[in-house]
Amino acid sequence: MKRNFLYLLIFVLVIIFTAEMIGVQSVQLGSISIGILPLVFAVLITMALGLKVFRKGFWKKIYSESNINFSSKYLLFIMLPLMARYGADVAPHIREILSIGWVFIIQELGNLGTVLLGLPVAILIGLRREAIGATLGIGREGELAYISEKYTLDSDEGRGVISLYIIGTLFGAVFFSVFAPVLLAAGIRVEALAMASGVGSGSMMSAASASLVASMPDLQSTILAYASASQLLTSFLGTFTMIFLAVPLQRFMYKLMTGRQKQ
Template sequence: MNKVNAVLLLVFALVIITIAELIGIQSITIGSITISLLPLVFAIIITMVLGMKVLRAGPLKRIYSKQNVDFSSKYLIFIMLPLMARYGADVAPQMGEILQVGWVFIFQELGNLGTVLIGLPIALLIGLRREAIGATLGIGREGELAYISEKYTLESDEGRGVLSLYIIGTIFGALFFSIIAPVLLDLGFRPEALAMASGVGSSSMMTGASSTLVARLPEMESTITSYAAASQLLTSFLGTFTMIFLAAPLQQFMYKFLVRSDRT
């Protein structure tokens, strides 16, 4: 990538980020359900719209060139590394708090295996193959993105799988969590349990779920936010170990077994 393209790509990213931040968090209320739209969602949507062929002209055509796309996907990991370091910096001072949270929070980490146990067979059933490795290792957030990038590269089938899930989760994840949390609340689930469940390792999804719960139960705001934050912190800390030592080996075993069974 030449210097002109690099500067153009950087300016374009800064403009999109600025526009998304100016839009801010927007909420849509449908009956008793409040849907929160975060700036990250707007940034992805704007970038996708501008990437449509009918709009690609002039500078946009250079920005969305194959060279720039290949460069961005290849070096995306360098953008993720500071975020991984930030997670570590956030977790370290809270080690005492994490140890006092209780086994309930730790037990919920087993739920991370659901993407493998349930998602992998479905992905293979609808025709995915190596892409399913990246798409079902977890919920497709930064941890899974970094792991797949390091092990397979983002240019591989596995990399395309996790990138696709990352984008889909960014656009629809917060929306889904904003809708499902109040629905489950109406079905009788305790707000504490829903707040704990919102900490799945994605800040946008946690914010979407907890904000809708707070909107419904403002008198429990401190309880909901503290449970959600503790769960998110623990997931960010333990999720990587669960993924590497439990989810990844289980996934490899299931993939080989299911693909072999499919061939026979």
């Protein structure tokens, strides 16, 4: 176990060093400049090395079942310093944030978009009970815990939420790092995009806010403060929004569109 942990630590340090060496790269799409961050390169490199063709020798030890289980089990401890950083970013702007606090609360209703928009699409492409797990939020830890407790992960609903969780883990940070500057170039205010970055996923928030900072470095403190405050509020209110608003709405829409009563 100690040897596997050492391999894992070396691997993480190599990935971080490689991503930082690549640095921030810009891709020009017409009038839109998209900054590709080291975080995105780290995710892409890790994904590529996880392919079966590379799982030989040293890489096979890195992607061993014990390392994978260890990483998933102790991910929370890695996220704790990030949560502390959120608080440090929010503190200098606390008065400004409190003055528009109601906006942060109202934006929580945006979490219902996965049900309002995602559920009809999921049913349209042929999903049924899998759609229940796949459209209840963005498939992070809160939704995963709720679905696993109510239905178990071996159920159709469980397969839906775990599929979304995996997709979000693999591609979420990459998508948000590209999507945020595209919306900024479309004319949406940077404060609004910073608030929208706090979707309940640390990696997605970091990717989106870092892309915004790369585009507007003079507003770095404001962007990070708004994004961090939104992330903290989403982490706190997200469960209540899901249970008291998203679940009843999803149950009603599912029955309406399929004629079946969700258990």
